[in-house]
Amino acid sequence: ETGVTQTPRHLVMGMTNKKSLKCEQHLGHNAMYWYKQSAKKPLELMFVYSLEERVENNSVPSRFSPECPNSSHLFLHLHTLQPEDSALYLCASSQEAGSEALSGGVKLFFGSGTQLSVL
Amino acid sequence: SQKIEQNSEALNIQEGKTATLTCNYTNYSPAYLQWYRQDPGRGPVFLLLIRENEKEKRKERLKVTFDTTLKQSLFHITASQPADSATYLCALGGNAGNMLTFGGGTRLMVKP
Numbered sequence: 748e749t750g751v752t753q754t755p756r757h758l759v760m761g762m763t764n765k766k767s768l769k770c771e772q773h774l775g776h777n778a779m780y781w782y783k784q785s786a787k788k789p790l791e792l793m794f795v796y797s798l799e800e801r802v803e804n805n806s807v808p809s810r811f812s813p814e815c816p817n818s819s820h821l822f823l824h825l826h827t828l829q830p831e832d833s834a835l836y837l838c839a840s841s842q843e844a845g846s847e848a849l850s851g852g853v854k855l856f857f858g859s860g861t862q863l864s865v866l
Numbered sequence: 867s868q869k870i871e872q873n874s875e876a877l878n879i880q881e882g883k884t885a886t887l888t889c890n891y892t893n894y895s896p897a898y899l900q901w902y903r904q905d906p907g908r909g910p911v912f913l914l915l916i917r918e919n920e921k922e923k924r925k926e927r928l929k930v931t932f933d934t935t936l937k938q939s940l941f942h943i944t945a946s947q948p949a950d951s952a953t954y955l956c957a958l959g960g961n962a963g964n965m966l967t968f969g970g971g972t973r974l975m976v977k978p
Binding site for chain 1: 870874897898900902907908909910911912915917955957959965966967968969970971
């Protein structure tokens with residue numbers, strides 16, 4: 748395993764539901780990320796937290812709300828999602844949190860993802 | 867706009883041969899280039915990172931080249947095995963402020 752654990756592995760929700768995705772890293776890393784992977788599309792960066800502060804928000808709709816209570820945990824709160832939000836949501840972490848890390852200079856450790864289906 | 871291109875068609879090769887995957891990019895001056903492996907239903911796993919001032923990097927049966935003039939990276943797996951079958955993603959990182967951006971990946975199938 749990579750040391751990054753995501754729960755749940757699968758989630759089916761209606762458009763009016765509220766749910767949360769959870770990510771926990773056991774690597775002592777200082778930066779955590781949310782990525783979205785849709786079928787036939789590249790990974791899209793959604794949010795980045797460096798030392799528990801959000802440093803990047805790639806124009807993600809407000810129906811996605813991240814939370815990083817400490818350097819080991821990351822949440823993605825979901826509400827009033829659309830069917831096009833169905834995708835694999837991946838959490839990642841990296842050891843360093845400085846500018847080199849945030850610009851792709853260090854490797855990312857990914858969890859196995861949450862496969863989300865919005866009905 | 868910035869674009870990263872990987873062959874979206876699957877690459878089928880025979881066991882024992884060398885697999886070569888291509889990553890091309892446009893409108894980008896990356897400082898770093900990374901390769902990841904992704905198996906179905908799993909997250910990507912880091913393989914190699916190469917910097918703009920490095921031409922080539924090796925790790926066991928893997929070799930990555932980075933040609934900033936051609937704007938291309940080649941990823942080679944020598945003596946390929948069926949266990950190498952997976953999707954391989956390239957990702958580019960720029961200078962501070964430019965986050966890691968992924969290509970769409972190429973699926974590799976190694977047949978026994």
